[in-house]
Amino acid sequence: MSIGYSLYLSSFEMQKPMFEEIDGRGQFVFTSLHLQEEMDDLKAYREQAKSALHWLKGKGFYIIADVSPITLEIFNAPTLNEFMTRLPVDCLRIDYGFSDDDILTLAKDYPVCFNASTVKKDFGLKLKALGTKIFACHNFYPRPETGLDEDMFREINEWLKELGFHIMAFIPGKAKRKPIYEGLPTLERHRTLPSYVSFLDLVLKEGIDTVLVGDLTIDHQDRLWIEQYLSHQTICLPVHFEPPYSHLYDQAFTVRPDSPFSNIRLTESRLMNWDEGLLKPYHQTDRPVGTITVDNVNYGRYRGEIQIVRVDRPRDERVNVIGHVDPNYLDLLPIIPNRSKIRFVRKR
Incomplete structure (x- = not known):
């Protein structure tokens, strides 16, 4: 290519x-x-x-x-x-x-x-x-x-x-x-x-x-x-994070091979050395397309999993809303294949 x-x-x-x-x-x-x-x-x-x-x-x-x-x-x-x-x-x-x-x-x-x-x-x-x-x-x-x-x-x-x-x-x-x-x-x-x-x-x-x-x-x-x-072969994804989660800028992740279309699931996120304070319940809102989330402590063994939603989802007390994809780049979401590498980047 x-x-x-x-x-x-x-x-x-x-x-x-x-x-x-x-x-x-x-x-x-x-x-x-x-x-x-x-x-x-x-x-x-x-x-x-x-x-x-x-x-x-x-x-x-x-x-x-x-x-x-x-x-x-x-x-x-x-x-x-x-x-x-x-x-x-x-x-x-x-x-x-x-x-x-x-x-x-x-x-x-x-x-x-x-x-x-x-x-x-x-x-x-x-x-x-x-x-x-x-x-x-x-x-x-x-x-x-x-x-x-x-x-x-x-x-x-x-x-x-x-x-x-x-x-x-x-x-x-x-x-x-x-x-x-x-x-x-x-x-x-x-x-x-x-x-x-x-x-x-x-x-x-x-x-x-x-x-x-x-x-x-x-x-x-x-x-x-x-x-x-x-x-x-890394897809740069322009995003905006909530201030407590700004350390995720420039982080690279792999899309799970079994991610459904509705959610992009990021393989390495649950294995990260999370600050426990970032996994407490926080900013629980509706999740329109392009919302970036992390599962909080209420989700048990899924705690720490980062997802990007590709369909509208309702509020869930077990899920923290931590950012969103830049509106001009939402059309990237249906394109991203499973197993691909993505990197969260700031839209300047």
């Missing part, structure tokens, strides 16, 4: 500080080289493209460029194969305007990326037979209510996975891009979610290989949490 970012040539100087912070090795950049609104001055556009792409290659990014026949015309390349020698890109995403033979000819010599949302299975089989690296990249959808629904997404991905293709999809970012400024996700359900939540949803629930940020930037904290997950 990996993360990637979108490059927009007209916004590169604004995006550059973000790219400067990122170690590009093993990470992807996706860019479109046929956006008409960026092409007022074709000579300047060509120079800008070469400069930005060379800079990103110097950082170690793997660059996928979305192209059309207009792109070849602008860069004076008679064929897709010739275009690959003109710019420092690693792979071309081919959508419309090229014949199957054009794409197959390219795929004999270079990795190829196709539109996962529209390609036909019989053509996918032809590409697979060539034995080259094949990426299947879904579209993003600027207009609200046009993003893919889960059933369609999974149906498409099922056969892509069967053929062993590397699947990519988009999530919204922080600085929204024109023309609608309402996020650039593949799945409609992600349009208003934090990038971190959308990333984990695609990786953990949908089995996507590479998640691309469609917008101009990503929230800095979300990016750090994504990088931590990629490095350590």
Whole structure:
């Protein structure tokens, strides 16, 4: 699994500080080289493209460029194969305007990326037979209510996975891009979610290989949490604790393998060296979704067990309410699988 970012040539100087912070090795950049609104001055556009792409290659990014026949015309390349020698890109995403033979000819010599949302299975089989690296990249959808629904997404991905293709999809970012400024996700359900939540949803629930940020930037904290997950497979869970329980910030736990959907049960919590005062009855209230609790001394051998509730629960005199998941990140809760590692973090 990996993360990637979108490059927009007209916004590169604004995006550059973000790219400067990122170690590009093993990470992807996706860019479109046929956006008409960026092409007022074709000579300047060509120079800008070469400069930005060379800079990103110097950082170690793997660059996928979305192209059309207009792109070849602008860069004076008679064929897709010739275009690959003109710019420092690693792979071309081919959508419309090229014949199957054009794409197959390219795929004999270079990795190829196709539109996962529209390609036909019989053509996918032809590409697979060539034995080259094949990426299947879904579209993003600027207009609200046009993003893919889960059933369609999974149906498409099922056969892509069967053929062993590397699947990519988009999530919204922080600085929204024109023309609608309402996020650039593949799945409609992600349009208003934090990038971190959308990333984990695609990786953990949908089995996507590479998640691309469609917008101009990503929230800095979300990016750090994504990088931590990629490095350590630990899910950072933004929370707010009651003051007596603030020592639980930055603590890591394992989700029990037998946790029901209703409650995330944390394996190590009952084995902790608890201060006995923290297990006396305290703050016993209703427990809406996202509430963090610890079983108090009235629960016998369960004393000290920390849970995160995923369904609304009533007050229980044996259970102390000690915190809650940050409201912006409640959508993480259905995503967290049993046996996973989680870490409680402050939302800054």
